[in-house]
Amino acid sequence: MQEQISKAETGGAPSPAGALVHDDTTARWFIVSSVAYFFIVGIIAVLIAAKFVWPDLMGTIPWLTYGRLRPLHVNGMLFGWLLAADMGLTYYIIPRLCGVKLWSEKLGLATAVLWNFIILGAVVSLLTGWNQGWEYAELPMFLDVLVVVAWIMFGANIFMTISQRKYEAMYVSIWYIMGTIVWTAFVYLTGNFATLFATGTNQANLNWMYVHNAVGLIFTPVGLAIAYYMIPRSSNTPLYSHKLSMVGFWSLAFVYVWTGAHHMIHGPISQWLQTIAIAFSVMLLIPVWAAVYNFFATMKGQWHQLRESVPLKFLMSGVVFYLLTCFQGPMHSLRTVSAIVSKTDWIPGHAHMAVLGTFSFFAIAGIYFAVPRLWGKALHSEALANWSYWMMMIGGLGFFVTLWLGGFWQGWQWNNWSIPFIDTVVALKPIWVVRFFSGVLIFVGIVMFAYNVLATALGAKEEPAV
Amino acid sequence: MLKKADNNALWAVIASLVLFLIGGLLTTVVPPLVDTSWSKPFENTDPAKGPTGKLVKLNAQQLQGRAIYIREGCWYCHTQQVRTLLADTKRYGWRGVDAPISTPDEFVNDSPHMFGTKRTGPDLARVGGKYDEQWHRTHFRNPRDLVKGSVMPPYPWIVNNPVEFQALVAYLQTLGRAKDWRPANDYEK
Numbered sequence: 001m002q003e004q005i006s007k008a009e010t011g012g013a014p015s016p017a018g019a020l021v022h023d024d025t026t027a028r029w030f031i032v033s034s035v036a037y038f039f040i041v042g043i044i045a046v047l048i049a050a051k052f053v054w055p056d057l058m059g060t061i062p063w064l065t066y067g068r069l070r071p072l073h074v075n076g077m078l079f080g081w082l083l084a085a086d087m088g089l090t091y092y093i094i095p096r097l098c099g100v101k102l103w104s105e106k107l108g109l110a111t112a113v114l115w116n117f118i119i120l121g122a123v124v125s126l127l128t129g130w131n132q133g134w135e136y137a138e139l140p141m142f143l144d145v146l147v148v149v150a151w152i153m154f155g156a157n158i159f160m161t162i163s164q165r166k167y168e169a170m171y172v173s174i175w176y177i178m179g180t181i182v183w184t185a186f187v188y189l190t191g192n193f194a195t196l197f198a199t200g201t202n203q204a205n206l207n208w209m210y211v212h213n214a215v216g217l218i219f220t221p222v223g224l225a226i227a228y229y230m231i232p233r234s235s236n237t238p239l240y241s242h243k244l245s246m247v248g249f250w251s252l253a254f255v256y257v258w259t260g261a262h263h264m265i266h267g268p269i270s271q272w273l274q275t276i277a278i279a280f281s282v283m284l285l286i287p288v289w290a291a292v293y294n295f296f297a298t299m300k301g302q303w304h305q306l307r308e309s310v311p312l313k314f315l316m317s318g319v320v321f322y323l324l325t326c327f328q329g330p331m332h333s334l335r336t337v338s339a340i341v342s343k344t345d346w347i348p349g350h351a352h353m354a355v356l357g358t359f360s361f362f363a364i365a366g367i368y369f370a371v372p373r374l375w376g377k378a379l380h381s382e383a384l385a386n387w388s389y390w391m392m393m394i395g396g397l398g399f400f401v402t403l404w405l406g407g408f409w410q411g412w413q414w415n416n417w418s419i420p421f422i423d424t425v426v427a428l429k430p431i432w433v434v435r436f437f438s439g440v441l442i443f444v445g446i447v448m449f450a451y452n453v454l455a456t457a458l459g460a461k462e463e464p465a466v
Numbered sequence: 467m468l469k470k471a472d473n474n475a476l477w478a479v480i481a482s483l484v485l486f487l488i489g490g491l492l493t494t495v496v497p498p499l500v501d502t503s504w505s506k507p508f509e510n511t512d513p514a515k516g517p518t519g520k521l522v523k524l525n526a527q528q529l530q531g532r533a534i535y536i537r538e539g540c541w542y543c544h545t546q547q548v549r550t551l552l553a554d555t556k557r558y559g560w561r562g563v564d565a566p567i568s569t570p571d572e573f574v575n576d577s578p579h580m581f582g583t584k585r586t587g588p589d590l591a592r593v594g595g596k597y598d599e600q601w602h603r604t605h606f607r608n609p610r611d612l613v614k615g616s617v618m619p620p621y622p623w624i625v626n627n628p629v630e631f632q633a634l635v636a637y638l639q640t641l642g643r644a645k646d647w648r649p650a651n652d653y654e655k
Binding site for chain 1: 471472473475478479481482483485486487488489490492493494497498500501504505536537538539540541542543545547549550551553554556557567568569570572573574575576577578579580581582583584585586587588609610613614615616617618619620621622623
């Protein structure tokens with residue numbers, strides 16, 4: 001399989017005569033805009049973390065209050081940064097794995113323009129308080145429709161490229177990306193359109209199916225596609241097992257979608273549905289451990305490479321965070337654990353480890369890997385890239401660990417009803433101070449990353465390719 | 467069988483979609499058909515079966531208040547569900563009376579639902595009737611004037627707009643009231 005990847009990869013390096021040269025305009029546009037949103041939305045992230053420490057901060061301006069900025073943070077990071085980065089890397093990976101050019105760069109460029117329009121529309125509508133009131137599905141209806149259009153344009157381009165591929169056997173990353181495209185279509189329609197025809201508990205059930213699978217069947221499969229491509233490529237080592245990657249993929253396809261109701265454990269929803277959600281949440285360990293074992297086994301004997309390679313540092317840290325976050329998930333779907341951690345600050349700690357620690361780390365690794373090849377020159381600064389890793393790693397750990405500790409503590413306090421609620425708020429203030437400073441470190445890492453990518457792209461330093 | 471998906475893209479797509487749709491349909495379409503309490507509004511006249519009462523639709527003012535609750539993102543920090551946990555029924559009770567557990571039939575008129583996921587502030591499922599209008603006015607102007615140590619943002623633009631303020635309070639006073647759970651009928655207005 002590795003041989004196939006190597007054959008397919010020509011990159012921006014001077015290629016031998018007759019070799020396939022990729023255009024990559026679409027990949028470049030998506031990656032540059034996603035990095036810009038990572039930076040802009042990062043400012044909002046730090047601001048809302050600061051509001052926990054200083055609740056009056058900018059508190060009298062309606063569009064700068066917590067309730068308006070939080071959905072902008074969530075949607076901006078999910079759709080402006082992460083999904084756009086994942087799409088950009090898909091436009092990079094798929095033509096290389098298929099050994100053909102992208103089906104249509106024009107269509108791809110139009111998709112990039114439309115995507116940017118959607119994100120800017122989201123900024124304006126969310127700040128004015130135009131919010132549909134569903135988590136992850138806050139965007140007004142006209143933007144939802146545009147997301148569907150953009151997704152069809154993206155899907156058509158990728159599927160047409162795959163259908164014209166030169167290699168018959170498809171590498172595991174291709175299945176994951178195809179899975180992402182078809183599952184996302186259904187998951188997104190459920191969360192943004194089917195919910196219109198339901199109310200109350202029924203609607204909440206659809207909403208949680210969407211929220212959970214936005215992570216489980218959108219960011220997970222496309223993130224794993226990137227990891228399955230980037231880990232062997234960055235370490236120049238063949239993937240450990242094709243068969244194991246199949247186990248991971250097909251169990252993911254079957255198991256993930258059942259788990260939405262675990263967001264309402266002990267809540268006003270049927271007990272039998274909670275039990276089903278718990279059972280399938282525990283089964284999630286199968287696809288997760290299959291993928292993680294495969295990645296670790298691939299790296300066997302190659303761990304020394306992490307010292308020199310920033311993409312590998314991000315990738316393998318992401319794999320460890322993936323193992324941890326997907327151990328937490330099944331565990332706190334259990335009724336006893338949920339009774340303590342549900343609704344506490346533990347949950348944002350868990351969610352950030354998934355979206356930042358795992359899937360953003362995979363995307364950052366992919367971008368550090370792809371940028372020199374896309375622009376045909378060396379990365380602006382390897383040292384700065386290394387610093388960006390350590391900032392995000394230390395900031396991220398500070399963020400995750402303090403919120404777990406704080407959340408667990410908060411949950412115990414809540415379960416003792418002789419403690420007034422406000423005392424449990426005051427108790428968490430030191431936790432929120434640490435979270436704010438950890439957030440600042442993460443943001444410094446984002447600035448270093450964004451500057452490095454943009455400086456390379458805009459040609460601050462003209463050098464031959466790696 | 468899944469080996470075939472290695473070489474055949476169409477086959478891979480169909481197989482992954484079928485596997486997905488089994489769980490997808492069984493957990494979204496089927497549950498409301500099986501469990502009809504999800505769509506039947508709460509009504510109980512028999513005190514032996516728990517709190518009596520009837521779920522009524524919100525009036526225009528209360529709906530406006532609900533829209534403000536959504537616009538300002540109150541639901542990011544306040545849940546609306548008393549869970550099947552002793553701690554929830556005790557903590558969200560009032561003056562010695564435990565809060566009844568939230569049931570799906572109390573929420574059939576809610577769209578968008580406001581169950582929430584995070585309790586940065588306390589649960590509001592049974593807040594209706596606990597505090598009077600004057601309390602809410604002071605609290606929305608600056609929560610820290612009433613609750614020392616609170617991290618809730620101030621909302622002066624709501625307090626300074628009598629129409630919006632009264633609508634929001636009118637909505638809050640409806641929360642949890644389908645079940646008439648105060649034996650002394652001591653609800654604040």
